[in-house]
Amino acid sequence: MSAPTQDPVEEVTQKIEELFFDDEGKPITKKAFKKLQKDKEKADRKAATAAKIAAEKAERDATNVDYSVDRYGKLPMNQSQTRTDTKYEDINTIDASRAGETVTVRVRVQTSRATGGKMCFFVFRQNVSTIQGIITVDESTISKQMVKYCVGISPESIVLVQGKIVKPVEEVKSCTVTCAELAIEKIHVVSEVNARLAFSLDDASRPESAYEEDPQLVRVNLDTRLNNRVLDLRTTTNHAIFRMQSAVCLLFREFLTERGFMEIHTPKLISAASEGGSNVFKVNYFKTNAFLAQSPQLYKQMCIAADFGKVFEIAPVFRAEDSNTHRHMTEFMGLDMEMAFNEHYHEVLEVLEDLIVFLLTNLKSRFSNEIEIIKKQYEFEDFEFLPKTLRLHFSEGVKMLREAGVEVGDFDDLSTANEKFLGKLVKEKYHTDFYVLDKFPLAIRPFYTMPDPANPGYSNSYDFFLRGEEILSGAQRIHDADFLTERAKVHEVDISTIQPYIDAFKIGAPPHAGGGFGLERIVMLFLGLGNIRRSSLFPRDPKRLEP
Ligand code: ATP
Numbered sequence: 001m002s003a004p005t006q007d008p009v010e011e012v013t014q015k016i017e018e019l020f021f022d023d024e025g026k027p028i029t030k031k032a033f034k035k036l037q038k039d040k041e042k043a044d045r046k047a048a049t050a051a052k053i054a055a056e057k058a059e060r061d062a063t064n065v066d067y068s069v070d071r072y073g074k075l076p077m078n079q080s081q082t083r084t085d086t087k088y089e090d091i092n093t094i095d096a097s098r099a100g101e102t103v104t105v106r107v108r109v110q111t112s113r114a115t116g117g118k119m120c121f122f123v124f125r126q127n128v129s130t131i132q133g134i135i136t137v138d139e140s141t142i143s144k145q146m147v148k149y150c151v152g153i154s155p156e157s158i159v160l161v162q163g164k165i166v167k168p169v170e171e172v173k174s175c176t177v178t179c180a181e182l183a184i185e186k187i188h189v190v191s192e193v194n195a196r197l198a199f200s201l202d203d204a205s206r207p208e209s210a211y212e213e214d215p216q217l218v219r220v221n222l223d224t225r226l227n228n229r230v231l232d233l234r235t236t237t238n239h240a241i242f243r244m245q246s247a248v249c250l251l252f253r254e255f256l257t258e259r260g261f262m263e264i265h266t267p268k269l270i271s272a273a274s275e276g277g278s279n280v281f282k283v284n285y286f287k288t289n290a291f292l293a294q295s296p297q298l299y300k301q302m303c304i305a306a307d308f309g310k311v312f313e314i315a316p317v318f319r320a321e322d323s324n325t326h327r328h329m330t331e332f333m334g335l336d337m338e339m340a341f342n343e344h345y346h347e348v349l350e351v352l353e354d355l356i357v358f359l360l361t362n363l364k365s366r367f368s369n370e371i372e373i374i375k376k377q378y379e380f381e382d383f384e385f386l387p388k389t390l391r392l393h394f395s396e397g398v399k400m401l402r403e404a405g406v407e408v409g410d411f412d413d414l415s416t417a418n419e420k421f422l423g424k425l426v427k428e429k430y431h432t433d434f435y436v437l438d439k440f441p442l443a444i445r446p447f448y449t450m451p452d453p454a455n456p457g458y459s460n461s462y463d464f465f466l467r468g469e470e471i472l473s474g475a476q477r478i479h480d481a482d483f484l485t486e487r488a489k490v491h492e493v494d495i496s497t498i499q500p501y502i503d504a505f506k507i508g509a510p511p512h513a514g515g516g517f518g519l520e521r522i523v524m525l526f527l528g529l530g531n532i533r534r535s536s537l538f539p540r541d542p543k544r545l546e547p
Contacts, residue, residue, distance in 0.1 A: 068146040071186045075160065078190070091124070091131045096167040096179040104162050105182070106190065107131070108234075110201065114151040117144070123175060124161065124182070128236045128373065131177040133163060135184040142184075150184070154193040155200070156231075162186040198228040205235045207377045222533060229538060229547050237377040240370035241535060245523045247367050248359065249314055252335050252517075255358045259351065261310040261337065266299035268292060268316065272497035279321045281330075292318035295516055297448070298501045300338040301477055305509035312337040314519075322542045325416070326531045327469060327521060331540040335522075338477075338514030345450070345460045345476035348513035349438070352474060353389040356434060356464060360385050363526065371527070380528025383433050383467075390426070390435040394458065397437050400425050411441035411457055416469075423468015438462045440475075447491035448484060450476035460513070466525035474515025481505035 021027055028036070089103040107124035114120045122133035135142060135150050153159065163182030171178045203218040204225065211217055225232040232238060253263070269283070269290045281292040296313050303311045317334040337355075341347040360383060364371065374380075401408050401422055408418060426435050442451050442459040450460045461475030478484045481502055488495055488502075495502065523535035533539040538547060 066143045066145045067140060068143040071141070072146045072149050072188060074189045074192065091126045091129050091177055094131060094165055094177055094180050094182075096165075098165045099167045099180065101165045102162060102185065103165060103182070104160065105131075106158065106160050109153055109155050109157050109159055111155055112151065112153060114147075118147060120147055120150045122150075122184075124159075128239045129177065130175040132168070132172045132175050132181040133161060133184050134166075134181060135187070146187075150187060153187075153189060156193045156197060156234075157189055158191040160186075160188045160190050198224060198231060201231075201235055204232055205237055205377060207379055209379065222531060226533060226539065226544065227547070233537070235377075237374055240373040241523065241527065241529070242537065243370050244363065244367055244374070244527065245519065245535060247363060247370075248519060248522050249333075249335070251359050251362050252312070252314065252355070255355050256310070256312045256337060259310070261312045261339070262308055264296075264300065264303055264308070264311045264313050265315065266293070266296040266303075266313060268318070272494075279319050281318050281320045294319055295334060296336050297446075297516070298498065300336055300514065301448070301509075301512065302501060302504045304338055304340050304512045305479075305504040305507070307510075310337075310339045317516075317518075324542055327416075327524070329520065329532055329536060329539055329541050332521075332532075332536070333519035335517040335519055336514065337516075338512060340510040340512045345511075345513040348476075348515075349391075349436070349462060349474075352464070352472070352515055353391070353436060357385065357387065357389060359522075360434065360526070374527050378527060378529055383526055384427075384431055385434040386430070386432045390430050390432055391438055392426075392435060394437050394439045394441065397422050400429075411443060413441075413444040419465070419470060420468040423465055426465075427468070433467045434465065436462055436464050445475060447487045447493055448475075448477045449487075450478050462515070464515075464517075466522065467528065469521070469525055471521045471525060472515045472517045474513065476511065476513040479505055479509040479511050 086104050089105045091105055091107065094103065094105075105124065105126070107126050110123040110125040110130060112120055112122045118137040120135050122135075124131050124133050135147055137144050137147050161182060161184055163184045163186075165180050166183045167179065168181045172181055175181075199218070199220045204220045206217060206219075211219060220232075233242070257263070269285065270293050271290060280294055282289050283292060284290075295317055296315060300311055300313060313334070313336045315334060315336075316331055318331050319328070320330065321328060337352070339348045339351065364383070395410065397414075398408055398410060398412075401418055404421070404425055406418060406421065408414075414422065423433075423435075427433060438461075439452060439455055439458040440461045440463065441457055442449065443457070445459050445461050452458045452460050459475060461473070463470050463474075464472035478487060484505055485495060485502055488498065520532045520535040523529070524532045527535070529535055533541070
């Protein structure tokens with residue numbers, strides 16, 4: 001039913017009343033009418049202002065909308081739940097010729113720098129390579145919130161970045177990728193840093209010369225580095241050092257396998273101290289004790305008695321020596337070889353000399369990038385060596401020392417100081433950082449060393465030196481069981497503890513010789529690092545068992 005319509009006369013009367021009479025039915029005066037008019041204008045102005053403010057707020061809210069939420073943030077912990085076909089790029093493959101391409105990289109944030117709240121620059125790192133990344137606020141894809149998030153990502157976090165390859169206006173001199181950079185489109189944190197960094201990688205990567213120019217710069221000492229070794233190992237220099245360490249083993253294997261040697265693995269838990277002496281670690285072994293091998297010496301010789309002919313091993317060696325020096329550790333990697341010869345132990349010595357020349361030549365040619373990187377921090381002189389190795393008789397070395405004013409006996413062992421000084425004299429006279437001393441005094445060598453009857457008091461044994469410090473000891477070994485027993489007695493070795501070794505020679509063994517290098521010594525001396533701990537991943541010495 002429709003509402004009854006109002007009588008038009010009544011309607012007009014009501015409007016007149018509203019216009020000319022107030023709520024109490026009194027006529028509105030002209031003055032009151034004007035006031036009412038003003039009040040209305042005021043109310044209208046107020047409403048207009050409120051509407052304007054509301055419109056402005058709406059606009060502000062609209063611009064604050066984070067339109068980039070899907071482009072940044074922390075990824076959930078990877079629990080291997082999905083696989084995509086995404087290609088993860090090696091940043092070394094990125095260059096200006098690929099400008100315009102969108103790539104995905106997983107990198108570490110080395111540094112980040114915000115400029116004015118709308119932009120952020122990154123240096124991203126992948127192993128030893130770095131590339132610049134840039135993110136800039138725009139109207140539809142990169143929000144202010146996203147850039148703010150970027151600025152807050154801690155250095156050393158691992159991030160997954162999608163970015164467009166851009167040719168920079170100028171070369172990026174601070175990065176290894178100089179001719180391209182990444183315009184960041186997406187950035188997600190894969191692994192964040194939850195601890196305070198003990199030092200910055202910049203501080204840990206400085207050469208000594210930088211401190212001469214500016215002594216105020218932060219210096220990271222060796223102990224701090226070793227206490228925070230994982231962080232320290234991230235420096236470009238350390239990556240290169242351990243690539244060189246790996247290279248030494250690679251080349252050692254390559255050379256020897258090429259020459260028909262066979263790789264062996266001898267026990268490290270043994271029942272007796274292999275070389276006598278007290279520098280052996282004792283460990284519990286069920287109801288008895290065992291010892292950690294001081295070298296593979298006895299076992300590699302036993303393999304020769306087993307007719308393996310030419311063997312080598314790369315394995316840890318344990319020495320319980322309380323030596324707190326720049327070149328001794330309680331655990332190091334031994335590169336050992338042993339070989340049967342036909343007539344003279346020099347057949348073996350020649351193989352060892354060729355091995356070192358091969359090693360030095362190939363380190364220089366195949367690992368020149370690494371050498372250059374390390375040189376930037378450790379500033380060492382190029383390694384000099386002769387194509388035909390210099391071999392001096394021990395007595396010649398003693399003569400050179402004496403001529404230079406050093407008091408030394410004919411059969412004295414070389415002290416570290418004399419060893420280094422002789423290296424200096426050899427370098428001056430023969431221009432080589434690598435040489436061999438042959439025919440060491442018998443009395444200072446282990447019991448299994450073959451004496452040299454033509455040179456009484458001397459033996460068929462040798463040491464190799466790099467930059468004036470020992471890297472290898474080797475010798476012809478006694479392969480006759482009776483003579484071996486006799487010599488062991490002279491050295492007061494308890495025969496019962498080495499009986500299986502002696503027995504190996506009772507059933508016949510060919511004449512043989514060999515030697516053992518210390519891996520970390522080779523790396524330290526070749527690269528002039530000055531301390532063996534720098535060429536050991538997690539060094540062990542009398543004062544350090546951690547990390
Ligand atoms: P050094 O006289 O320097 O103490 P060594 O004569 O005891 O050495 P060997 O037992 O002949 O050395 O060991 C062979 C090689 O092993 C050495 O030339 C060296 O390269 C390495 N080496 C020996 N001892 C250590 C050690 N404590 N730490 C690191 N490397 C070592």
